[in-house]
Amino acid sequence: MNVWFLGTGTSQGIPIIGSTHPVCLSSDPKDKRLRVSVWISWPGHSFVIDCGPDFRQQMLTSGCTALDGILYTHEHSDHTAGLDDIRPFFFRQGNIPIYAHNRVINNLQKRFEYIFQEENKYPGAPSVNSNPVEAYKPFAIGNKTATAFTVLHGSLEIFGYRIDGFAYITDAKIIPDESLELIKEVDVLVVSALRIEPHENHFNLQEALDFIALVNPGRAYLTHISHMLGFHEEVQKILPENVFLAYDNLEITI
Numbered sequence: 504m505n506v507w508f509l510g511t512g513t514s515q516g517i518p519i520i521g522s523t524h525p526v527c528l529s530s531d532p533k534d535k536r537l538r539v540s541v542w543i544s545w546p547g548h549s550f551v552i553d554c555g556p557d558f559r560q561q562m563l564t565s566g567c568t569a570l571d572g573i574l575y576t577h578e579h580s581d582h583t584a585g586l587d588d589i590r591p592f593f594f595r596q597g598n599i600p601i602y603a604h605n606r607v608i609n610n611l612q613k614r615f616e617y618i619f620q621e622e623n624k625y626p627g628a629p630s631v632n633s634n635p636v637e638a639y640k641p642f643a644i645g646n647k648t649a650t651a652f653t654v655l656h657g658s659l660e661i662f663g664y665r666i667d668g669f670a671y672i673t674d675a676k677i678i679p680d681e682s683l684e685l686i687k688e689v690d691v692l693v694v695s696a697l698r699i700e701p702h703e704n705h706f707n708l709q710e711a712l713d714f715i716a717l718v719n720p721g722r723a724y725l726t727h728i729s730h731m732l733g734f735h736e737e738v739q740k741i742l743p744e745n746v747f748l749a750y751d752n753l754e755i756t757i
């Protein structure tokens with residue numbers, strides 16, 4: 504299985520528009536972060552987790568030419584705002600399957616009413632097939648099985664996903680024990696680490712590292728990164744041996 508980090512930034516993306524923060528002004532490509540998403544593929548299959556406002560650019564950069572479905576972590580705009588840009592995939596393939604918590608599907612139906620509309624649909628609008636997902640109940644994606652698990656983003660219950668030896672968590676603040684059990688000693692763990700200072704709804708770096716120690720994965724990658732975490736090159740130096748800062752267009756094999 505191949506995992507391509509399409510975006511590794513926090514909600515505004517890095518650089519932030521108009522910001523003069525040194526990280527936003529950095530010329531290191533690893534300090535430029537689109538909104539958070541990964542492309543997961545294996546022979547004959549291709550899925551993304553989340554579909555934020557940078558989706559079109561991410562699909563062009565990664566060279567993704569077919570999409571079997573979108574797995575959503577939650578409804579916030581930085582994870583969902585790119586849904587209209589599934590159009591090229593829809594024109595070639597037909598309805599695109601989406602997998603999400605029922606609450607998230609309802610939210611998308613409100614915000615993208617024209618995509619879910621069944622009668623008098625505007626020609627050219629894309630369509631999706633909605634697949635409600637429940638935490639801890641495995642479901643099929645292609646010839647593999649995915650399992651969603653609960654993660655608390657502040658008080659909001661969102662999903663992390665496990666697919667084979669790969670676990671993906673973003674926007675985490677608290678991880679219930681049941682979810683921890685599901686991903687213990689996974690090969691590759693991706694988990695969010697917003698910044699150095701604590702935040703009400705997100706792991707900071709120390710919380711992410713403490714959680715990684717509990718999971719004890721083969722290796723871990725940090726994502727959903729703010730400019731306030733610091734320069735990629737400097738932060739990477741202080742991380743434990745098997746922990747890496749993810750960056751846009753990093754590709755790993757599991």
Ligand SMILES: [Zn+2]
Pocket residue numbers: 513514539579581582674727
């Ligand atoms: Zn987010």
